[in-house]
Every structure is written in structure tokens, then in C-alpha cells.
Amino acid sequence: MKRFPVEGKGRCSAVESGGLVYAVATDPHCADGLTGQTRNTLDELDKVLVKAGSGKTALIQATVYLSDISAKPAMDAVWSEWIGPEENWPQRACVGVDLDAGYLIEVVVVATVL
Numbered sequence: 001m002k003r004f005p006v007e008g009k010g011r012c013s014a015v016e017s018g019g020l021v022y023a024v025a026t027d028p029h030c031a032d033g034l035t036g037q038t039r040n041t042l043d044e045l046d047k048v049l050v051k052a053g054s055g056k057t058a059l060i061q062a063t064v065y066l067s068d069i070s071a072k073p074a075m076d077a078v079w080s081e082w083i084g085p086e087e088n089w090p091q092r093a094c095v096g097v098d099l100d101a102g103y104l105i106e107v108v109v110v111a112t113v114l
Contacts, residue, residue, distance in 0.1 A: 004052055014052040021054040021111045030102045034071045037104045038078040045107055054111040056083060059090035065106040069096030075105060 001017040014023040025048055027040035049055050064079070066072060072094055083089060090109065099106060 021052040042082045058111040061110040062092040063108045064094045
């Protein structure tokens, strides 16, 4: 098992274990608006996955947490551009939740190691 710690006590951006990568990302810049935060979050997720030996083409499952579920169509537009062709599509769920102040999106994924 390999862990990829981040700032903040008691957490990692990813864990690789048994051929799987478990990862999480948010916008490190906390941009204004969901579209910008979604782009930044997915860019960050790309970096985390690559660091852990995976990538978006290896995604199995994704959970997208949104501070305002009614804004899902805006997130979907960015997600669809980022994820690419149908063969890349993971099983995905979107959930409306309270997030830390300033954060509009958080993405949690499971992927295979490439």
C-alpha cells in the first residue's frame, strides 16, 4: 500500500492498494463559480491520479459532491469535456452536500493502476 499525504493532518490525496487508486480532489485555488472550480478540481484530480500511477482513462467509480445540486448541469458540461469518450466513463453519482466554506465541488474516485 502506498499513501500520498497532503497538507492537513490525517489525510491523503490518494492511496494505492491492491491495484486500485482511491483519490480525492478539490480546487486548490477555490475559484469563483462552479465552472472554474470544476475545471480546477478535475485538473488537480488528473495530477493526483498520475502521481498514484493511474489516470482518468482508468476510472471505475466517481462521486461528485456539490454544494448546490441545482448547479449540476454546469458541472456536467465541464465533466463531459474532461472525461472524453464513452469508454472512459466511470460509474458516477452526484450528491448535494455542505462543503467547507468557499468550496463548491469535491470529487472522490476509484481507479485501476495503469
